[in-house]
Amino acid sequence: MSPVRLRGEGVEKRYGRVAALRGIDFELAAGESVAILGANGAGKSSLLRILAGLSRPSTGRFEAYDEDAAARVLGRDALRARVGYVGHATLLYGELSARENLLFAARLHGRRPSREALDALLAEFALEEVAGRRADTFSRGMAQRLSIARAVVHDPSLLLLDEPFTGLDEASGEHLEARLRTQRDAAKGAARSLVVVTHDPRRAVALADRALVLHRGRVRATAARGEDGFTAAALRERLVQLARGAEVAA
Secondary structure, three states: OOOEEEEEEEEEEEEOOEEEEEEEEEEEOOOOEEEEEOOOOOOHHHHHHHHOOOOOOOEEEEEEEEOOOOOEEEOHHHHHHOEEEEOOOOOOOOOOEHHHHHHHHHHHOOOOOOHHHHHHHHHHOOOHHHOOOEHHHOOHHHHHHHHHHHHHOOOOOEEEEEOOOOOOOHHHHHHHHHHHHHHHHHHHHHOOEEEEEOOOHHHHHHHOOEEEEEEOOEEEEEEEOOOOOOOHHHHHHHHHHHHHHHHHHO
């Protein structure tokens, strides 16, 4: 799929009287990898759902552009077709095998990948030995890897991951991180963008070119690779400062 660029100006998201996002500006270039950090309730998942075309801003402007068509603005349906999204649920069908889950997801997007292509994707996520097993027999780490493989089976322009490391032990987390680094490196060549929501500054630095720190619905810090603030220690310290400030304000 052709690369996509995203842009938001003054984006707010409200659920009744609760403001999840409070007038934020952002831009995501084609092929860029971005990590979004913040405490629970910071607005991370709300922002990711807007980027995916699954939710509309309450106010403000959000647009997606097709970079191969003179920056043509994409509608929500066109954007969703170019997105691979992994939320808090894996969206796997437990009664289907790993290979069957991938084939079903591909067909939902009008794709009919060959067995060889599916086997290559399973191998990329270290699932080739369990390709014929039912998904409901998988460990949490295996299911998470399969859910991400499912999200990229249609070759999306934009891969969005909401807390992909939640519930994983250290070994499973390291395994998944290695697979995501592979996806990130391949994505750069294909101009596929990657956005990862995470609580872990170390994972953010390992996977992203740039980090956004959200706090109470606002972007409170940004840092890019090569800058002093783009280290796990600096990002962790910023998160701690924001948490302390929130405690004092409360």
